[in-house]
Amino acid sequence: MRPGAWCGVLAAVALTATACGGGSDEGAAGKTAEAGAQSAGFPVSVTDCMGAKTTFDAAPKKIVTSNASALELLLWLGAGDRVAGTGFPPGKGALPGQLAAQGAKVPVLGRTVIPKEKLLASGADLYIDSFSSMKNMGKMGDAPTPEEFRAAGIRRVFLKSTACAAMNKAPRTDLSGVEADIEQLGKVTGTSARAAELVAGMRKKTDAVRGALKSVPQDKRPSYFLFDYDAGTKQPMAVCNRQVANAVITEGGGRNVFADCEGDFKPVGWEDVVAKNPDWIQLAVRNRxxxxxxxKAFDEAAEFLRSFPATKDLKAVKEGHFLRLNSELTTIGGVRSADTVREIAHTLHPDLVK
Structure with missing residues (x-):
């Protein structure tokens, strides 16, 4: 953290401090600030996708988020007033109603990936990276190097449930990775109590679904294909077993037809989809x-599947078994992932999940 930002944190925590500069009370103020930071759970150490550790001695004061999902998490945690900018901003209607007004006030530093120079000059002391290694985001631009981040005084925290998905050692079948992201952000921002509330609320929803579906054997649950319409129709993009969507589908009582695929995303052929012949297809379109x-986008995706020779005779297509769910709610982890689990479960198992 830069000296100026550190000074601001100390001034906020040490209520008896008169300034960040010298003075006769400087020692006492420093001790008070240190005690305040410790009582808020600091210092806090977190790791990146490769296990490298970063330690925070106090909560960050100025945060930049890589995309709307990271921004939304900070808004849920009550740290939205510290967000100084974002990339991939939330579209109109993308944020929950109670968060929309505050989210709309966040400066947009990039309509897609934040330009390297703008990010490094943002004055932020923390950058939250949601998609460092995601292969389906297209060209990610010239991202700053770790050395450049350090020189600018910017620390980086990864939302591992998405940014590190391809590196997971085991398939994701529950939302524990998303919950861990929320708890980690809570620790870093000094909002651990709120993070615990959010995670408890998510678990209450997923536990209820799990209980309702306990009588349905895994091998009897309907097969499920997430059709990422915006990834293109020439070659479908499969969500594999390390992706958040695999966890959401599994917790929702479905069987991801590409759960045998290692990693997060993988281009497949339509012949592969036909061979799986899914019971249900999610029309996954990005929020418009x-x-x-x-x-309109959902209708276009459905019409493509009904008219495309390779897919028109699939079981799900002939029976009209479509779920109209925005892809962000399935493939990007967040507080609302639990709601998506419940929605999928209700659609697939309406008699069991009300």
Missing amino acids: GSAEAND
Whole structure:
């Protein structure tokens, strides 16, 4: 953390301090600040995708987020007033109603990936990276090196459930990775109590679904294909067993037809989808900014599957077994992942999950 930002943190925590500079009370103020930081759970250490450790002696004061999902998590945690900018900003209607007004005030540093120079000059002391290694985000631009981040005084925290998904050692079948991200951000931002509340709320929902489906054997649950319409129709993109979507689908009582695929995402052929012949297909489109625009995109995705020779005779297509769910709610982890689990479960098992 840069000296100026550190000074601001100390001034906020040490209520008896008169300034960050010298003075006769400097020693006492420093001790008070240290005690305040420790009482808030600091110092806090977190690791990146490769296990390298970063330690925070106090909560960050100025945060930049890589995309809307990281921004949303900070808003849920009550740390939204510290967000100084974001990339991939939330579209109209993308954030929950109670968060929308505050989210709309966050400066947009990049409509997609934040330009390297703008990120390094943002004055942030923390950058939250949601998609460091995600292969389906396209060209990620010229990202700053670790050395450049350090020179700018910016520390980086990864949302591992997505950023590190491809590196997971085992398939993701529950939301523990997403919950860990929330708890980690809570520790880093000094909002651990709120993080615990959010995680408890998520677990209450997923535990209820799990209890409702306990009588349905895994091998009897309907097969499920997430059709990422925005990834293109020439070659479908499969979500594999390390991706958050695999956990959401599994917890929702479905069987991801590409759960045998190692990693997070993988291009496959339509012949592979046909061979799986899924019971249900999610029409996964990215939020278009309005219910009307989203419905139009869902309709287009469904019409493609009904008219495309390779897919028109699939079981799910012939029976109209489509789920109209924005892809962000499935493939990007967050507080609302538990709601998506419940929605999938209700659609697939309406008699068991009300």
